Amino acid sequence: MSFHKPPSKWNANKVDWSDPDLKALLDRSESWTLDNRGSFSAQQVEIHIGWGAGGGRPALLVWERGQALVVETQFPIAKEEKVRIDRMTPTGLRSIWGVVADGRKGTRAEDEEHGIYVHWVHAQ
Numbered sequence: 001m002s003f004h005k006p007p008s009k010w011n012a013n014k015v016d017w018s019d020p021d022l023k024a025l026l027d028r029s030e031s032w033t034l035d036n037r038g039s040f041s042a043q044q045v046e047i048h049i050g051w052g053a054g055g056g057r058p059a060l061l062v063w064e065r066g067q068a069l070v071v072e073t074q075f076p077i078a079k080e081e082k083v084r085i086d087r088m089t090p091t092g093l094r095s096i097w098g099v100v101a102d103g104r105k106g107t108r109a110e111d112e113e114h115g116i117y118v119h120w121v122h123a124q
Contacts, residue, residue, distance in 0.1 A: 040064065047071060048084040051097065056086060067123040069098065076117050077103055083121060098123040 016022065040063040046056035063070035071085065077100050085096045098121040106116035 042072075043087055045071065045085050045087040047073065047077075048086070049077060049081060051082045051084065056084075059085070061085065061087060062118075067098075069096065069121040069123060071119050071121060072106070072111075073117050073119065074115050076105075077119050079103060085121065096121075096123050 043061045045059050045061045047059040048054075048056045057073070057075065060072040061069060062072050069085065077083065079100055079102055081100045083098055083100060085098065087094055087096075101120045101122045103117055103119035106112065106118050108116075110116070111118070
């Protein structure tokens with residue numbers, strides 16, 4: 001039995017990166033940022049930095065889907081830092097263990113006003 005995948009019968013789309021219309025579109029969209037924090041009902045949580053950490057710090061869970069979470073903090077967290085996110089549910093405390101996949105200073109006006117950092121966490 002061969003596990004070799006045969007070549008596709010479809011040719012890949014060819015893109016002319018020097019096309020002026022494409023260049024104009026890319027230039028207009030260069031400064032865009034995607035931010036879907038408004039589509040989730042935010043929840044107060046406590047975040048623990050490092051898996052052996054003692055005390056937690058306040059944070060806001062602003063998005064969650066599957067194993068991906070987005071939290072807002074008022075402090076930076078290093079990329080690849082291990083974290084535990086504790087939150088209250090109707091059945092009690094729920095802890096989510098994860099690793100910070102990426103983070104940055106918030107770009108919204110209210111983020112800058114309140115010193116907000118946005119972190120993407122991958123649950124383990």
